[in-house]
Structure formats: structure tokens, C-alpha cells
Amino acid sequence: MLKSFRLGNHRSFRDEHELLLMPALPGDDRTAVPVAAIYGANASGKSNLLDGLAFMVSAVRYSFSRWGSESAPRRPFRLDPAARERPSVFVAEFVAGDVPYTYGFTLDDTEVREEWLYSFPEKRKRIVFERTGAAIRFGSTVADTKAKLDVLEELIRPNVLLLSVCASLKLDQLMPAYDWFRAVPELLPSQAASMPSSSLAQRLAHFVEGPQDRSDLLMPLLSAADVGITGIDVIKTTDPKNGRRYYDVRFRHGADYERFELNDESAGTRSWLELLLVLLPVLDTGSLALVDELDRSLHPLLTAKLIGLFKDPETNPHGAQLIFTTHDTSLLGTMLGDQVLDRDQIWFVEKQADGASTLYPLTDFKPRKEQNTERRYLAGSYGAVPVLDRQDFVDAVLGR
Structure with a gap:
């Protein structure tokens, strides 16, 4: 403190x-x-x-x-x-x-x-x-x-x-x-909302799929923020040439669970996601x-x-x-x-x-x-x- x-x-x-x-x-x-x-x-x-x-x-x-x-x-x-x-x-x-x-x-x-x-x-x-x-x-x-x-x-x-x-x-x-x-954590700069979607997607995937799955915290706060997201899907792919693993993220919307890419989400939604990825671990650790x-x-x-x-x-x-x-x-x-x-x-x-x-x-x-x-x-x-x-x-x- x-x-x-x-x-x-x-x-x-x-x-x-x-x-x-x-x-x-x-x-x-x-x-x-x-x-x-x-x-x-x-x-x-x-x-x-x-x-x-x-x-x-x-x-x-x-x-x-x-x-x-x-x-x-x-x-x-x-x-x-x-x-x-x-x-x-x-x-x-x-x-x-x-x-x-x-x-x-x-x-x-x-x-x-x-x-x-x-x-x-x-x-x-x-x-x-x-x-x-x-x-x-x-x-x-x-x-x-x-x-x-x-x-x-x-x-x-x-x-x-x-x-x-x-x-x-x-x-x-x-x-x-x-x-x-x-x-x-590192200072979250003012331009974070314009962070490349690929970088934000990788961080989001690690947050959800990492050693400590925090999706149980993330989804309720996305729902509470009233941004229309009803679910998150993480898609994993592996490059056959170098074995490197990549992540893609899709967001479900509506009763039919239509899936949207991160680029389709508003600047406010992306900003909310970026903030949650930083602030939730801070609240967790004090x-x-x-x-x-x-x-x-x-x-x-x-x-x-x-x-x-x-x-x-x-x-x-x-x-x-x-x-x-x-x-x-x-x-x-x-x-x-x-x-x-x-x-x-x-x-x-x-x-x-x-x-x-x-x-x-x-x-x-x-x-x-x-x-x-x-x-x-x-x-x-x-x-x-x-x-x-x-x-x-x-x-x-x-x-x-």
C-alpha cells in the first residue's frame, strides 16, 4: 500500500x-x-x-x-x-x-x-x-x-x-x-484503447485460458457494463512451421450468440476490456x-x-x-x-x-x-x- x-x-x-x-x-x-x-x-x-x-x-x-x-x-x-x-x-x-x-x-x-x-x-x-x-x-x-x-x-x-x-x-x-x-503492473497509457487488436486478444486469451482462469470474473463485469457481450470464445491455432501458438478471440452477442471479432467491438468496449485485464489482478493481489x-x-x-x-x-x-x-x-x-x-x-x-x-x-x-x-x-x-x-x-x- x-x-x-x-x-x-x-x-x-x-x-x-x-x-x-x-x-x-x-x-x-x-x-x-x-x-x-x-x-x-x-x-x-x-x-x-x-x-x-x-x-x-x-x-x-x-x-x-x-x-x-x-x-x-x-x-x-x-x-x-x-x-x-x-x-x-x-x-x-x-x-x-x-x-x-x-x-x-x-x-x-x-x-x-x-x-x-x-x-x-x-x-x-x-x-x-x-x-x-x-x-x-x-x-x-x-x-x-x-x-x-x-x-x-x-x-x-x-x-x-x-x-x-x-x-x-x-x-x-x-x-x-x-x-x-x-x-x-506497468503504467496503462492513454493510448491503450488503440492498442493493436492482436495484442489485446493475446492478453485476453492468456487471462481467460492461463494458469488462473479468471473468466468467472471477467464475464460478470462485461455483463454489468451493459456492452452486449454474452460470452467469449478463445480459438487456438499452432503455426506448423515454428510450433508457435496463436490465439484469436470471438465475442458472442445476442440470443443467437452471433460471434464478433475484437475489431468489431466499440472503442469503449475495448477500453473496458483493457482496464479489466489490468485492474482485476490488482484487486486480487492488493x-x-x-x-x-x-x-x-x-x-x-x-x-x-x-x-x-x-x-x-x-x-x-x-x-x-x-x-x-x-x-x-x-x-x-x-x-x-x-x-x-x-x-x-x-x-x-x-x-x-x-x-x-x-x-x-x-x-x-x-x-x-x-x-x-x-x-x-x-x-x-x-x-x-x-x-x-x-x-x-x-x-x-x-x-x-
């Missing part, structure tokens, strides 16, 4: 900003909220916030196995020459195995400058490890470190995270933190999902129901979380009598005149429970909306 995420000097976030997921409303004693929605104008930097967290996850998982030997693929703020010389910062507070952790690192274009992991069993801070450049210091809780230091020196390149190497070294004290990052433009091609009522799956303890018993960007302002209000997003689950990203993004929560404005958040947001009360002038559009079209 993620409690907070802080980043700095990553893409449009020149300065350090922090996304806090701890509850901010009176009487809420949960460790973290299950949902966070990010609003802002086009090109404000909303996606860059999710990209920063996705980069941190990817660095933990793949810096050892996939990064080259001489560079770190960071993306610093480009509109300030001084920022290119400063390190990028990524810090996460999370709970793994009922133990709170703080993990973070700074890196420049060629190396990891600092890296640290602290645990807080029984609310007492314990150093798991601290790293400055090539110097690594383990806390007293990490056993057999002397025997592993020689191996570490061979495995850890300057641009590789120590936490990324821990799976190979079998350092038990580091594994809960590593496993937490490993469980986070992990974290990152979705750019959750509302893509979906009716607002359907998007609200999807958010509700994470907010409802009955459908989210393992504490899974959903962080997403959206332009759908109807989610700021009520639907069918229910408040879609709580006041401490709403964040804004705004880009300043110098091109740097800022992040801030709705709670900074001390909103009242009964106020119309959607109307106030669209009126500009919270910022993070585009500055539009009707005459500018008229002049542009008329060429004046």
Missing part, C-alpha cells in the same frame, strides 16, 4: 512535489486512501506524475537486467539548463507485509548518487541500507552482508539500484520492498494500478463504477489502490446518489509560466462537504484549468 510518492527533476516536475495518500478527512483511520484522481489542463504534467512513479517502479525491477552499463535513462526538466546538472529524486513510502518502508534514490545521467531503504517495524526506524555512490552500508538487521559485499561490488554498476540486485543476492530483509515494486486517462471512451457512470470497486472494502478486501488522471469532471460530483471521489482523493497539476508543473490537493482549499466541486473547478476556483479566450479561437479560424 502506497502512502506517499515524491519526485523532483523529472520531466515537467522541476521542483520536488509529493503525492500524499494518507487520509485527510476527520474520522478516517485507514493507512492510505484507495483512490487518487489527478486533474489538470492538457499538457499540464498530469501524465508526467504517473510517469515518474512508473519510472521508479521500472528502475527497481529492471535497472540491473535491462539498463546499459554507462547511463541512467532519466528524463530531467529540459527548460532550465541548471536542472540538467542536478540529480532526479524519487521517494516512496509504502507498506509491505504490514511493515512501513521508505525507499528512495537520486540519480543523474550516469550513476545513482544516493539510495536508501528504511523500515519502521513497531513505528521504530531501522536502517536496511544506505548508499552514497559506490559506498554501501547495511543496517544491523541485514544478516550475512560481509559475505555478500564482494558479490555486490561485481554486480552493482554505478547506474544500477541496489534494490534491483537484491533478488539475485537473496537478501531476505530487502525482498519485501522489492516484491512490493515487482507487484505493480497492489497498485497507474492509469493515464481512466475515462478513455467510457461512459461516466461506468468510470464511476470502476472507481467504486476500489473504494468498496467488499470488492477491495486486500487494500488495492488506483491512481489515475482524468478530464472527466462529472467524477467530482455524485452519481446515482453516491459521491464518486472523496475530497482527499482529488489532486491538481498546473503548469507555471516557466513550464514547470506543480502538484497540490483539493484539501488545500478546505472544501466543504456540501459544495459543488465540479462547478467550482470548471470556474477556475482551484486552478489547473486551461486559460481560454473565445476571441482567440475566432481570430484563429478567421485568420486574423
Whole structure:
């Protein structure tokens, strides 16, 4: 469970900003909220916030196995020459195995400058490890470190995270933190709805026909979404030349079970399928999902129901979380009598005149429970909306 995420000097976030997921409303004693929605104008930097967290996850998982030997693929703020010389910062507070952790690192274009992991069993801070450049210091809780230091020196390149190497070294004290990052699926980008049908079909077939058949979860949610699908057929074929197995998917519609290809389905249906393939396993494991433009091609009522799956303890018993960007302002209000997003689950990203993004929560404005958040947001009360002038559009079209 993620409690907070802080980043700095990553893409449009020149300065350090922090996304806090701890509850901010009176009487809420949960460790973290299950949902966070990010609003802002086009090109404000909303996606860059999710990209920063996705980069941190990817660095933990793949810096050892996939990064080259001489560079770190960071993306610093480009509109300030001084920022290119400063390190990028990524810090996460999370709970793994009922133990709170703080993990973070700074890196420049060629190396990891600092890296640290602290645990807080029984609310007492314990150093798991601290790293400055090539110097690594383990806390007293990490056993057999002397025997592993020689191996570490061979495995850890300057641009590789120590936490990324821990799976190979079998350092038990580091594994809960590593496993937490490993469980986070890749960021679902905004263009997912236009993913090639062949790729989506392969993923769908694996979801239904894989080791853990989840068709019993998928079909009820397709039915509940009212998209007209009454069944799914997976057709397997094998290439006689190379023995490779391929999958095709057909969707049954109507009382006569007429079968349709994936390309025949609407963009909204394909988007719903893509989201379910990512979010159902997250709900099952209690992990974290990152979705750019959750509302893509979906009716607002359907998007609200999807958010509700994470907010409802009955459908989210393992504490899974959903962080997403959206332009759908109807989610700021009520639907069918229910408040879609709580006041401490709403964040804004705004880009300043110098091109740097800022992040801030709705709670900074001390909103009242009964106020119309959607109307106030669209009126500009919270910022993070585009500055539009009707005459500018008229002049542009008329060429004046």
C-alpha cells in the first residue's frame, strides 16, 4: 500500500512535489486512501506524475537486467539548463507485509548518487541500507552482508539500484520492498484503447485460458457494463512451421450468440476490456494500478463504477489502490446518489509560466462537504484549468 510518492527533476516536475495518500478527512483511520484522481489542463504534467512513479517502479525491477552499463535513462526538466546538472529524486513510502518502508534514490545521467531503504517495524526506524555512490552500508538487521559485499561490488554498476540486485543476492530483509515494486503492473497509457487488436486478444486469451482462469470474473463485469457481450470464445491455432501458438478471440452477442471479432467491438468496449485485464489482478493481489486517462471512451457512470470497486472494502478486501488522471469532471460530483471521489482523493497539476508543473490537493482549499466541486473547478476556483479566450479561437479560424 502506497502512502506517499515524491519526485523532483523529472520531466515537467522541476521542483520536488509529493503525492500524499494518507487520509485527510476527520474520522478516517485507514493507512492510505484507495483512490487518487489527478486533474489538470492538457499538457499540464498530469501524465508526467504517473510517469515518474512508473519510472521508479521500472528502475527497481529492471535497472540491473535491462539498463546499459554507462547511463541512467532519466528524463530531467529540459527548460532550465541548471536542472540538467542536478540529480532526479524519487521517494516512496509504502507498506509491505504490514511493515512501513521508505525507499528512495537520486540519480543523474550516469550513476545513482544516493539510495536508501528504511523500515519502521513497531513505528521504530531501522536502517536496511544506505548508499552514497559506490559506498554501501547495511543496517544491523541485514544478516550475512560481509559475505555478500564482494558479490555486490561485481554486480552493482554505478547506474544500477541496489534494490534491483537484491533478488539475485537473496537478501531476505530487502525482498519485501522489492516484491512490493515487482507487484505493480506497468503504467496503462492513454493510448491503450488503440492498442493493436492482436495484442489485446493475446492478453485476453492468456487471462481467460492461463494458469488462473479468471473468466468467472471477467464475464460478470462485461455483463454489468451493459456492452452486449454474452460470452467469449478463445480459438487456438499452432503455426506448423515454428510450433508457435496463436490465439484469436470471438465475442458472442445476442440470443443467437452471433460471434464478433475484437475489431468489431466499440472503442469503449475495448477500453473496458483493457482496464479489466489490468485492474482485476490488482484487486486480487492488493497492489497498485497507474492509469493515464481512466475515462478513455467510457461512459461516466461506468468510470464511476470502476472507481467504486476500489473504494468498496467488499470488492477491495486486500487494500488495492488506483491512481489515475482524468478530464472527466462529472467524477467530482455524485452519481446515482453516491459521491464518486472523496475530497482527499482529488489532486491538481498546473503548469507555471516557466513550464514547470506543480502538484497540490483539493484539501488545500478546505472544501466543504456540501459544495459543488465540479462547478467550482470548471470556474477556475482551484486552478489547473486551461486559460481560454473565445476571441482567440475566432481570430484563429478567421485568420486574423
